[in-house]
Amino acid sequence: MENIVRLAEYRQRRQAAQQRAADLEAQYFCTRCDSGEFKLAAAGMVHCAHCGALMRNLLVNSSSPEAG
Numbered sequence: 001m002e003n004i005v006r007l008a009e010y011r012q013r014r015q016a017a018q019q020r021a022a023d024l025e026a027q028y029f030c031t032r033c034d035s036g037e038f039k040l041a042a043a044g045m046v047h048c049a050h051c052g053a054l055m056r057n058l059l060v061n062s063s064s065p066e067a068g
Contacts, residue, residue, distance in 0.1 A: 028058060 029036045030048040037049035038058070046058040 028055070030055070 027036070028038070030038075030051065030053055032053045033048060033051040035048055035050040038055060039047045039049050041047065046055040047053065048055065
């Protein structure tokens with residue numbers, strides 16, 4: 001028995017699912033200048049790329065589940 005996959009339909013379903021997942025992800029922005037771009041320092045501190053404000057609610061460490 002063979003499976004028939006219509007590639008165009010499969011891609012549409014997959015793109016729709018990815019879009020829904022992206023809509024549910026957390027979105028961060030600077031409360032000082034409304035920018036969505038950040039700089040990551042070597043120590044894990046996050047600063048706004050435009051105004052340089054320290055993002056106190058964002059901290060990055062190397063012990064993420066995706067890293068291992």
